Amino acid sequence: MFKKKDKTPQSSQEVVVKDKIADELFAIKYINQYIGEKKEELIDEEMTTISEISKVSDAYNISVEKSNAINADIEEVSKGFVHAGAVSENFNDVVEKVISVSDNAADAAVDLKRDSDRVAEQFEQMQQVYEDFNESIDEINAVTGNIITVANQTNLLALNASIEAARAGEQGKGFAVVAGEVTKLSFDIKELVAKVNVCMNRIQRSSRLLADSLEDANEALNGSKKQITKINGIIDGIRDSISGVSDSREEIQNVVSKCSEQIEGIKAEMTDYQSQFDFVVKLSEDMKRMLTKKSFMFEDISNMLEQVDPLVAQIEEKL
């Protein structure tokens, strides 16, 4: 049932030949085994490379996403700046208006000052007139006082004359003296009255002047009032403009604030993107170095394979 295996012993010549080429045969087997092992190592290295390529691909995709996000943010910032530009135009208009109004206000202020100066002059005159007027009044008072004195004396004299007249009956000489005194008093009174008239005229003159001054002052005041009204109007205009400026400024601030936030966001994204990019670059460099690592393996394989032909040649030589 079972056949005996035919074991023909090797001839001595075969053994001799085998011995002669034993090293070469061993070397070829060894090279074959070595290359097999290196092939496995290379396959492992390929898997690592594929994994690294995936990482690069993933990292790159993330970079693209981040780049798109950054582009979108930049677009928003750009719009913000366009808006800020438009608002700035308004701001410029408002500023020009404020400047124009301010110029007007300056002119009006100059006019006001001039009018005020006039008022001041008028009041100085008024002051002077008033002082004159007061002097006159004083004089009048003094004169009036004298009149009273005279009048009192006149009364006394008249009384005395009455008494004397009553006594003298016929002898009215005393009355003549009295009469004389009364006459003298009358002169005095006339003089006084003339003086009063003079004073009164002076008063009247001064009053007229005062009235004139007052009128002028009034005019000047009215002028100042008009100027003040004008200036108030201008100031209101400035306020409105400033209010407009404030509004524009607020609007610009809002836009700038929003843009700043977006820019901060973009900066953070850029930093992140830069890190991602650096990571991609590093992966790419790592992959290149992995190629060098693989080339070391190829080098070893190549060094071994190069020897096969010379080994075969050596075997053939020995055979």
Next chain:
Amino acid sequence: MKTFIGSGIGGASTAVENATSGLYLPSLIIFYAPYDKLAEAASELKRKYPQSQSIGVIGTKVINGTSNDNGIVVVGFFDDVRVQAGVIKNVSKCPAVAIPGILNQIAFLKSGEEDSVCIEYCTNNEENVVTILNSCINGTGIKLVGATAFGTAEGEKPLVAFNGEVYEDACVYAFVKNNTGRVKVFKENIYKKGKDSKPHCATSVDTAARVLKTLDDKAAADVYSTEIGIPKGKIVDNVFKNPIGRVVDDEVFITSIKDVYPGGAFENYKRINRNDCIYFLELGDYRSIEEETRTLINESVQHISLILSVDCIYRYLFYQQEDYFDTYIKDMASLGKHVGIIGGGEQFNNQHVNQTMVCVVFE
């Protein structure tokens, strides 16, 4: 770990005699000799120490703070280390034939984590050597430190020596397991990737000729000239300042530019592969970097028995130009016993590099 170092000058025999004065029963000899004395020195050492394994290479030597071109330097290891030495022949064709022997030696070594190193010196085809040795030591904990022979006489081929014989187109190696302490290896670059350095892709190469034709589909010289800002005619002269390098993770592997072809391709001292990520490196503050390296060595290894180092010829020339080389080797000697060789290339674990210092430190 017990070690011996000695040096001698004069004829090969005399130099060997002087260099080995006081050396008894070493298990391994590593020696350095000028080109014209290597063969005789190898033979003499074999005669004097027939039981010892020995490997040797040509080059300028550094020993305890001094350097010389014409003397012979001998390093001895003893029975507190386990040693397996050998030679890989035909490194330009099929060094893989040596694999069975190497694997047996590694099995014999019984290396642990951080106690073993493979020290190698080769004449050429460093990439093949690194691939072969690395494939054998992978997973064993054994580290690799090596040099390319430099100092060949005009018109001659570089040589290495193993157990009394010299070889062309070969690599000599020694596996050393330290039974008394740890073995640590270090690599030092004085060139860094600048913060503005751009990665470039090697898009066209000739690996056999070690030529880099284009970067990013543009002539390599054009790309270099634009980024570094020097004329194409000055690129080779600029190699001390801005060599090119490959970067994997945080590690930099330097390639020295040997020549610039009229079409703008670089011929290099190290192969560059297609798709390699290339940077134009910047010279760092080398004095600070050296200090950091010494600090790292001191912090990593408590009691230093021996440091064996390899300095690239370009580092040597640059430091000479800066009037710094003597200071540098004296500083290295301050760490402990230090022997070094100036090489035409350096091997470190799984890569062949240029303009680098590599060293093995025995505890």
